[in-house]
Amino acid sequence: MQRRKTLLVFRWVPLWLMFMGITYSQTPDTLSLFPDTTSLAQDTVLNRPSGGIDSVVNYLAEDSIVFVFDSKNMKLFGSSDVKYKELALTSEIIEVNWNTNELQAYGVLDSTKVNKTDSLKARYTGTPVMKEGADVYEGWRIAYNFKTQKGRVTLGETKEDQGYYHGEQIKKVDKDMLFIANGFYTTCEYGHPHFYFYSPEMRVTVRDKIVARPIYLYIADVPIFALPFGVFPSQGGRRSGIIAPAFVDKGSRGTGLEHFGYYFALSDYTDLAIVGDWLTSGTWRVSPNFRYVKRYDFSGSLSGYYQRAIENEPRDANYVDRADYFANLTHNQTFNPTTRLDVNFTFASSENFRRALTLTEYLNQEITSNATLSKSWEGTNSSISVNINRRQNLINGSITNTLPSISYSHAQSYPFRFGRNNRGAEGEYAWYEMIGMSYGATGQRVDNRTRNADTGAFTVYQRQGINHTLSFNAAPKAGYFTISPYFNYNEKWYDKSLTIVGYDTTTGEPITADKSGFEAVRTFNTGVSMSTKLYGIMNSPIPGIVGFRHTVLPTLTYNYQPDFSDPKFGYYRTYKDKSGRERKFNKFQKEIYGGAPAGEQQALYFSVGNIFEMKTAAKDTSEKEQKYQLLNLNASLGYNFVADSMQLSDLSLSYRTNIGEYLGISGSSTYRFYEYDRNAKTRVNKYLFERGKGLVELTAFSLSLSTSLRGERKPAVTEQQLSDSIRVAEHQRNQSFSSYRGIYDRPEPDFSIPWSLSLSFNFSQSQENPTQKFRSANISGSLDFNLTENWKFTASSSYDLVAKQLAAPQINISRDLHCWLMNFSWTPLGVYSGYRFEIRVKAPQLQDIKVTKQNNDRL
Missing domain, CATH: 2.60.450.10 (Lipopolysaccharide (LPS) transport protein A like domain)
Known part of the structure; x- marks a missing residue:
């Protein structure tokens, strides 16, 4: 040299x-x-x-x-x-x-x-x-x-x-x-x-x-x-200076410079970066990013961009010339140990979705903004929060604002202990001291704005209300059983309700209008549950295995709830449809917390959990015995004594197990006891066994299998093997250079893992109508391995077994060039099909010294 x-x-x-x-x-x-x-x-x-x-x-x-x-x-x-x-x-x-x-x-x-x-x-x-x-x-x-x-x-x-x-x-x-x-x-x-x-x-x-x-x-x-x-x-330390640009080729948008700008180190607590892009098609973009922080007190940022995107030539049929914007504001502040403010506001134009540059941006079809001020009081179990929320749908342009939402919560407390938190002389509380109480209240005002696709005008729909919940419960012991009575009270306050002003002459459905005035919806339910634990233990004759344990967790719950659609409560009214059938009309159906539930409940629910475990012996005195969960199996069903038909609910099963550390299996299934009328396309009040069709019939099924394997990570080079200069370089290279690092770059591959493999299989089937089965099944996986010490191959994809289509395949080849890194990515199918080739310096402060070539400007 x-x-x-x-x-x-x-x-x-x-x-x-x-x-x-x-x-x-x-x-x-x-x-x-x-x-x-x-x-x-x-x-x-x-x-x-x-x-x-x-x-x-x-x-x-x-x-x-x-x-x-x-x-x-x-x-x-x-x-x-x-x-x-x-x-x-x-x-x-x-x-x-x-x-x-x-x-x-x-x-x-x-x-x-x-x-x-x-x-x-x-x-x-x-x-x-x-x-x-x-x-x-x-x-x-x-x-x-x-x-x-x-x-x-x-x-x-x-x-x-x-x-x-x-x-x-x-x-x-x-x-x-x-x-x-x-x-x-x-x-x-x-x-x-x-x-x-x-x-x-x-x-x-x-x-x-x-x-x-x-x-x-x-x-x-x-x-x-x-x-x-x-x-x-x-x-x-930090200092103001030029942010070096990167030369890029964006296909239909032309070639040009990205991420060129200036960094301002305004003070020890604030900085500002302004960067821009320019492409030969006329596309340009300006992106400011302002940050501030005061340790232990607050931090935040204001960032965004405005761009004009131009693709192809004006004479081309697929010529595009659009402008869009994006803005994000974050602020996090801790006033004291019990008071905190968190703000995350995001605003974007609808064109932002249509002109998304990456797959992640393209899939993000909704933007949510939040601001929450929370306060708690030590030793009182009480807290309050004030939240502002905004949801923007980037596809249809609709906006939903919650301005504001105020929530108060008083966690479970025991009002009859009168400040006595210690147990009695016999080590137990009195029965009335075990009664717990919790309370919560939420008030919201929701503003829903829907855009008309033809005119672009917004239709505004506003609703507000307050929801109160009050619960009492206890959990006394009765021998081997835990008996838990409960009572839940709910009250909703509204400033309007729906009233029927006429009927549609074609369908006979009611035509409604808002009726102003204070309205309250009061509902309750009460019941009692009983639970216990049963154990079965078996010693193992197998060497190395101490034994097996089966834990059974049965729970029996009785719940009562009146029929709040009864006219005496005043929450529903009746009308006759075009066929002359009498129907019920819920005048609170459009309110933000809904109305009162219809139908009386005197239901008995039974659920049982099963846990199967195994214990292995310690290999020597320095180790402990190990426990492994072999299978978790749960089942539940219910019976409503006062339902006019089909009192028995569906039977639900779920299971989960792991085979060693390599394979995870989970699934669920649902079964019905009643016959399905294929002509009426609905269930009828006839048990399957009455028709000679068995006891139950499958209506839904799901199964998931997943595995993840990888080779042993290469041992880190010891201090003696690594010179001071190289050790410091590697340590600092792995640190984040700044929040602006890698805006346009792929993450570095991990060459220390020689290989890794992950596979998953998901299958689900729904057949409420036995003649129509809706299935979904897909296999997805990823594989990466080191071809040599400095070459890594990565592939990922998923396959839809029902549609018989390959979805989102991607192949990546990386070469470690010591202080440089080469990446080649290829997506053969889909909207994002194409390739991207890149060679760049690893060091973050020189991240824009690179050469890239791609044939899809979204990659």
């Missing part, structure tokens, strides 16, 4: 103070020194003399330390080490000449590398390394003049802000000014990097800026492009 180097920021501590102190710390009248034969002890600590340096100096040499008083030279041999305050200098050899006030630090030639063609520095061992705080500086030779405070680093290098800086000659002319000859910058940690920015002349103002002229980008030592000059900030 030619010696093209870039920047090294070197902060010098006044070393002359350190070494000047050495001359005052020696006592020549007590030692007889001979330049060629005498060496001092290897480790020496110098105490501060009067008028000398202001701190202790420690120096060490594994081989020897030689003082030559005639020439006033000090020389340290063999892994020499000098420490002063936060500064540490290590080198194979360190020389100090007190006549010229110069320091020289350098390594020794490694005979095993003499014939190699690597760089000059690579042929030496023990080259100097200087550390100051967290900064590390390396070079082939370091020279410094104590008096003038000027210095030079030959073949110097360091790391700063996730990048590596090298310089062939670095000259320090004063405290804050460096001149660098033949320097380069790269994010590749190799001594011979795969790419770098090179400049023959650089001037560095420490912690201010870097001026380079000219500047070249080299890839594999081949110059790619050049700029006449470059000015770069060198301050630490």
